[in-house]
Amino acid sequence: MDDDRRSPVRVGDQACLALGRRAMRRRRRARTRPAQAAGLAAGTRRVFRQLQTRMQEDFRLGVIALCGLVSVAALGGFSVYRFVRGDIALGVVDFALVLTIIAAGVHAWRSGDSRIAGLMMIVANTIGCVVVAALAGFTGLFWAYNAVVMNFFLGDRHPAVFASMALVIVIAFLPLPGVEPAQRLSFCATCALVSLYAFVFAARASRQAVRLERLAVRDPLTGVRNRRLFDLDLPRAVHDARAGRSTPALAVLDLDHFKRINDRHGHDAGDRTLVGFTRILQAGLRQDDRLYRVGGEEFVLLLKDVQVAGLTVLIEHLLTLTRTRLRSPDGPVTVSIGAALLRPDEDSSEWLARADKAMYEAKTRRDCGVISG
Numbered sequence: 626m627d628d629d630r631r632s633p634v635r636v637g638d639q640a641c642l643a644l645g646r647r648a649m650r651r652r653r654r655a656r657t658r659p660a661q662a663a664g665l666a667a668g669t670r671r672v673f674r675q676l677q678t679r680m681q682e683d684f685r686l687g688v689i690a691l692c693g694l695v696s697v698a699a700l701g702g703f704s705v706y707r708f709v710r711g712d713i714a715l716g717v718v719d720f721a722l723v724l725t726i727i728a729a730g731v732h733a734w735r736s737g738d739s740r741i742a743g744l745m746m747i748v749a750n751t752i753g754c755v756v757v758a759a760l761a762g763f764t765g766l767f768w769a770y771n772a773v774v775m776n777f778f779l780g781d782r783h784p785a786v787f788a789s790m791a792l793v794i795v796i797a798f799l800p801l802p803g804v805e806p807a808q809r810l811s812f813c814a815t816c817a818l819v820s821l822y823a824f825v826f827a828a829r830a831s832r833q834a835v836r837l838e839r840l841a842v843r844d845p846l847t848g849v850r851n852r853r854l855f856d857l858d859l860p861r862a863v864h865d866a867r868a869g870r871s872t873p874a875l876a877v878l879d880l881d882h883f884k885r886i887n888d889r890h891g892h893d894a895g896d897r898t899l900v901g902f903t904r905i906l907q908a909g910l911r912q913d914d915r916l917y918r919v920g921g922e923e924f925v926l927l928l929k930d931v932q933v934a935g936l937t938v939l940i941e942h943l944l945t946l947t948r949t950r951l952r953s954p955d956g957p958v959t960v961s962i963g964a965a966l967l968r969p970d971e972d973s974s975e976w977l978a979r980a981d982k983a984m985y986e987a988k989t990r991r992d993c994g995v996i997s998g
């Protein structure tokens with residue numbers, strides 16, 4: 626009885642000891658693990674995080690990456706299989722497709738231009754399908770269904786429709802080894818139908834995606850970019866500046882005595898003033914300048930390429946535009962602006978804090994701009 630009661634404890638003890646020994650071994654290994662390995666793991670995690678973020682932001686890049694990976698694995702496998710079986714020509718085609726998909730993926734990742742990469746994959750898919758059908762005959766035709774569906778997600782609808790039509794027409798007339806006319810007809814009809822369904826689905830999905838994207842990044846009242854997008858764009862601007870691609874500046878704009886408009890004339894009058902303000906600002910900005918609403922009556926301008934002189938002129942211009950054009954039921958409205966050019970050694974939050982501080986300095990006088998030194 627005693628033994629029975631003690632035995633689970635003993636087993637537990639042994640298990641604990643074993644766990645303890647394992648933990649000690651792990652700790653010892655961890656102590657001796659070279660710092661390089663830790664650095665490599667951190668680097669890999671960083672790349673995965675970057676990949677995840679970019680794929681979430683760019684729908685097409687996500688499709689290219691995921692479909693690309695699956696296609697590379699599948700076609701790579703087929704390529705090896707074909708070489709082993711002695712189908713050198715088909716093996717070469719599959720291998721060329723794998724290389725094109727990798728090249729397209731790398732291009733999309735490096736340049737951020739997923740459109741060209743998608744187009745490259747559409748062209749490769751279509752030509753690949755035709756060549757495979759011409760070489761393999763009936764069995765080669767099945768790859769076309771894959772390709773036509775993928776095309777609608779890899780690129781815009783127009784090139785995808787064009788590629789699908791071209792594929793069906795070419796297959797309809799191409800001499801194919803061992804393919805009966807009825808099989809060919811059946812393939813062309815089903816492939817055209819699959820393309821049509823893919824087109825309808827892709828068109829709806831892309832409309833929804835655009836709508837959702839707009840809802841996610843735009844301020845519903847004024848239609849300008851929102852705080853969420855600003856939080857994403859700000860570190861990107863710092864990154865671009867570090868890479869030597871731009872000399873950016875930030876300007877924080879805060880309407881003066883805005884509460885008074887709300888209090889005296891109601892919230893709707895305040896809303897109309899905010900909308901009017903954004904219209905006026907947008908009229909005075911360059912195409913590359915980005916305007917965000919980050920709070921109630923607080924806006925931020927992210928300017929891509931600017932120097933102190935240009936920034937001074939722009940701020941003067943915006944102060945004048947607002948003072949002379951923005952009207953509320955309470956009379957003319959003014960704005961206070963604080964700005965800061967990015968310093969080489971600061972991060973995004975330090976940069977924003979400097980621009981914010983400059984705005985609070987401007988607020989002491991109102992209808993005024995201050996550029997952080």
Ligand SMILES: Nc1nc2c(ncn2[C@@H]2O[C@H](COP(=O)(O)OP(=O)(O)OP(=O)(O)O)[C@@H](O)[C@H]2O)c(=O)[nH]1
Pocket residue numbers: 846879880881882883884885887891892893894895896899920921922988
């Ligand atoms: N109409 C309207 N008012 C808003 C909105 N968001 C915030 N507010 C109001 O904006 C006002 C901001 O007031 P304060 O921060 O005191 O600023 P202010 O009156 O402009 O004062 P100064 O900035 O010091 O000149 C508050 O009354 C908020 O209720 C909005 O979307 N619409």
